[in-house]
Amino acid sequence: MISQESEPSEPSQNKPSLAVLLALxxxxxxxxxxxxxxxxxxxxxxxxxxxxxxxxxxxxxxxxxxxxxxxxxxxxxxxxxxxxxxxxxxxxxxxxxxxxxxxxxxxxxxxxxxxxxxxxxxxxxxxxxxxxxxxxxxxxxxxxxxxxxxxxxxxxxxxxxxxxxxxxxxxxxxxxxxxxxxxxxxxxxxxxxxxxxxxxxxxxxxxxxxxxxxxxxxxxxxxxxxxxxxxxxxxxxxxxxxxxxxxxxxxxxxxxxxxxxxxxxxxxxxxxxxxxxxxxxxxxxxxxxxxxxxxxxxxxxxxxxxxxxxxxxxxxxxxxxxxxxxxxxxxxxARSRLENSLPAVGANPCVRPEHPLQYINGQAQGPAPTVPYRKKGVGGEYYKEFSARFRSDPVISLRALNFSYPHHHKAGASSLTGISLDLRPGILGIAGRTGSGKSTVCRLLTRQYPVSEGMLFFANQDVNSLAPALIREQISYVSQNPVLFSSTIAENISLAVPDASQEEIEAVAKLAGLHADIINMENGYQTRVGERGLRLSGGQKQRLAIARALLADRPVLIIDDALSALDVETEQQVFAGIRARVTGKIVLIVSHRLKLLSGTDQVLLLDQGKAVALEHHEHLLLHNDFYQAMAEKQQGRGR
Missing domain, CATH: 1.20.1560.10 (ABC transporter type 1, transmembrane domain)
Known part of the structure; x- marks a missing residue:
C-alpha cells in the first residue's frame, strides 16, 4: 500500500484556553x-x-x-x-x-x-x-x-x-x-x-x-x-x-x-x-x-x-x-528550529581560518582560526553587504560539524560527526556509501535543518547569526528528485529569475544539454510539463533542474546526485556546461560515478557520517581502498 511517510499528528489533549484562541x-x-x-x-x-x-x-x-x-x-x-x-x-x-x-x-x-x-x-x-x-x-x-x-x-x-x-x-x-x-x-x-x-x-x-x-x-x-x-x-x-x-x-x-x-x-x-x-x-x-x-x-x-x-x-x-x-x-x-532573527551588532563573532584544513588519516588538521569578524550594519543594508561580500569571495567553513536527525525523522537516517573543511571556489565531488551523510551535508548547507553555533560559517559568519533566507539566496540546489511545476518549460527554468529573457533561458538549456530536446517538442519552450513533470523523462527533469540552477547564477551550486538518470555521454556534456558556467563559484556534486568525479577538483569521501578523505581523484585511486573498489565495480559493469 502506498501511503504517507508520516501521519498527521494525533489530536492533542492540551486544549488552549478560549482567551488564547480569541487573541488569534x-x-x-x-x-x-x-x-x-x-x-x-x-x-x-x-x-x-x-x-x-x-x-x-x-x-x-x-x-x-x-x-x-x-x-x-x-x-x-x-x-x-x-x-x-x-x-x-x-x-x-x-x-x-x-x-x-x-x-x-x-x-x-x-x-x-x-x-x-x-x-x-x-x-x-x-x-x-x-x-x-x-x-x-x-x-x-x-x-x-x-x-x-x-x-x-x-x-x-x-x-x-x-x-x-x-x-x-x-x-x-x-x-x-x-x-x-x-x-x-x-x-x-x-x-x-x-x-x-x-x-x-x-x-x-x-x-x-x-x-x-x-x-x-x-x-x-x-x-x-x-x-x-x-x-x-x-x-x-x-x-x-x-x-x-x-x-x-x-x-x-x-x-x-x-x-x-x-x-x-x-x-x-x-x-x-x-x-x-x-x-x-x-x-x-x-x-x-x-x-x-x-x-x-x-x-x-x-x-x-x-x-x-x-x-x-x-x-x-x-x-x-x-x-x-x-x-x-x-x-x-510551531516554531522553526532555525534562527530567523539577526543578532545585535557585534554578536556571534565569526572567525576566518588563516589556512585551509588538510586531512591526515581521516582527521582534519590545521591551525586554529584566529581572526574575528563582526557584522556591520543591520536590516537591508547588512543583507546587501553580506551578499556582495560572499559573491566576491565565497567561502563556506565547516568546523567539527555534528548533526543527528530529529527523532521523528525516518529510521536509519544519516548523521554527521566531526566534519571540518573549507569550501572555496571550485568543483568538489562528494562520494561515499549509501547512508554515509552526503545528502545530509547538502541539506545542512541549504539550511533545511538547524546546526549548533560554531559549526557552519558563510563568509566567515556563523549561519545562526544569519536569516535562513539570506543563506538560501546564495545557493542553487538541485535535489535527487527535482521538483517541477505544472507549467511551461520556460517558466520552470526561470523559477528563480522570472524576468529572464528567452535568450538567457535557451543559453542555460544548451549548457544543460536540454535545448535539442525542447525544440523537438510540439510547443518548444512553451510546452507544459504536466503535474510534477509528468511529460518529461527522468533525465529531462534532471537537466531542466540543472538549467534552472545555472540561470539563478548564485555563488554556490549543489547538485545532490541529480545526474543519475543520464547516460555517460550526456552526463559529460552537462558537466562541461556546468564547468563553463561556474567560474569563481563553489560547486558540490554528489555522485557515485567515477567518470564524473574524475572531472572535479577534489573528492570528499564520507563514511558513516565522517569525512575520511579529501583528495584528488587520481590520489584516491592509488591510495583509498573504498575508492578503488568503486572503480573496479564500475569498470566491471562497463565491460
Missing part, C-alpha cells in the same frame, strides 16, 4: 470593527422589527374581538406590517453582507497567515506535518472557523437579543405564563453542558481523520504511475475505502451528539408551548388576559423557541470552530 482572531475584529458595528446594528434593528409584529397581531385580534375593527384600521395595521417586512428584508441583507463578509475576509487573512507561516518552517516541521494534514487545516478547519465567526456569531447574538427581549415582553403580558414557559429550560442547559465537551473531542477526531484521507489521496495521485505499474489499484482503493469508513465513523460519532442536542432543544420548546396552551387558555377563559395578549404571548414564545433550538446549533458550530481554531493555533504556534 482579535486583530481581524479590530481591523473590521466598523463593518461589524454596522452589521450588528442592522441585526439589532431586524430583531426590534420582528418583536413589533406580535404587537400588531395583538392589536388586530383585540379590535376584531371587541367589534371595533374598521377597514381603514385593518389597512393601517397591514401597511405597518408590510413596511416592517420590507425593513426586515433590507436590514437582513445588510447584516449578511457586512457580518458574513467579515467572516470570509477573516478566513482569507487567516489562510494567508497560515500559508506564510508554513512557508517559513524548516524541514523538521514538514517531516511531522505531511501535505494532507496541512491541507486539512487550510480547508476544513478554516471553514469551521469561518462558520463559527459568521453564522455562529450571528445566531448567538440574535438568540441572545431575541430571547431577552421576548422574555421582557412576555413578563409584561403575564409573569405567571412566563414562568411556565421557562420551566423546562434547565433541561436544555444541562444537555448542552454535558454534550459540548464530547462534541469538541469527536470533531477533533473528524478533522484528524480528514487529514489522513487527504494525505492518502494526494500521495496516490502523485504515485499513480507507480501504482498502475505494480497493479496495486485494488489495494489502494481498499485502503482508501478503509480510511473513508473511519472518516464516516468519526462523523457519525459527531452526528450522535448533534442528534441529541437538536431534539432536546425542540423538546424543551414544545414542553413550554404545551404549558402555555393549557394555562394561557385558562387565563383567557377567566379574562385575566385578553385573547390578543394570548396570541402575542404565543408568538413571543415561538421567538423564544428559536433561541432554544439555536442553543444546540450554535453549540455545535462553536465547538467545531473552537476545535478547528485550536488545531490552527497549534500549527501557528
Amino acid at each position: 482572531l482579535k486583530p481581524f475584529y479590530f481591523q473590521y470593527r466598523y463593518r461589524l458595528l454596522f452589521g450588528f446594528l442592522a441585526l439589532l434593528a431586524v430583531d426590534f422589527l420582528q418583536l413589533t409584529i406580535p404587537l400588531y397581531l395583538k392589536q388586530t385580534v383585540d379590535i376584531l374581538k371587541n367589534g371595533t375593527a374598521t377597514s381603514r384600521e385593518l389597512l393601517r395595521i397591514g401597511g405597518f406590517l408590510l413596511l416592517t417586512a420590507a425593513g426586515i428584508m433590507a436590514l437582513r441583507f445588510t447584516w449578511r453582507v457586512l457580518i458574513i463578509g467579515f467572516s470570509r475576509r477573516m478566513e482569507a487573512h487567516l489562510r494567508a497567515r497560515l500559508f506564510a507561516h508554513v512557508l517559513a518552517m524548516d524541514k523538521s516541521f514538514f517531516d511531522q506535518h505531511p501535505p494532507g494534514d496541512l491541507m486539512a487545516h487550510a480547508s476544513n478547519d478554516l471553514s469551521a472557523v469561518q462558520m463559527a465567526v459568521g453564522m455562529g456569531m450571528v445566531a448567538a447574538a440574535d438568540a441572545l437579543v431575541i430571547s431577552g427581549a421576548a422574555l421582557v415582553l412576555m413578563l409584561y403580558i403575564s409573569p405567571f405564563l412566563t414562568l411556565m414557559a421557562v420551566l423546562p429550560l434547565p433541561l436544555l442547559g444541562l444537555s448542552a453542558w454535558f454534550l459540548s465537551d464530547r462534541l469538541h473531542t469527536r470533531f477533533d477526531q473528524v478533522q484528524h481523520s480528514f487529514g489522513l484521507i487527504t494525505e492518502f489521496a494526494r500521495n496516490s495521485m502523485v504515485a499513480i504511475r507507480l501504482i498502475k505499474s505494480y497493479t496495486r489499484e485494488q489495494q489502494q482503493a481498499r485502503a482508501f475505502g478503509e480510511l473513508g469508513e473511519n472518516y464516516v465513523a468519526a462523523n457519525l460519532k459527531v452526528a450522535v451528539v448533534q442528534g441529541l442536542l437538536f431534539p432536546v432543544a425542540i423538546l424543551v420548546g414544545n414542553l413550554g408551548m404545551l404549558l402555555i396552551l393549557y394555562y394561557g387558555g385558562k387565563l383567557v377563559i377567566k379574562e385575566a388576559i385578553t385573547l390578543g395578549d394570548f396570541v402575542a404571548f404565543v408568538h413571543y414564545l415561538y421567538m423564544l423557541i428559536w433561541p432554544m433550538m439555536a442553543v444546540g446549533w450554535v453549540t455545535n458550530i462553536a465547538q467545531r470552530g473552537f476545535t478547528s481554531l485550536a488545531r490552527i493555533h497549534r500549527l501557528l504556534a
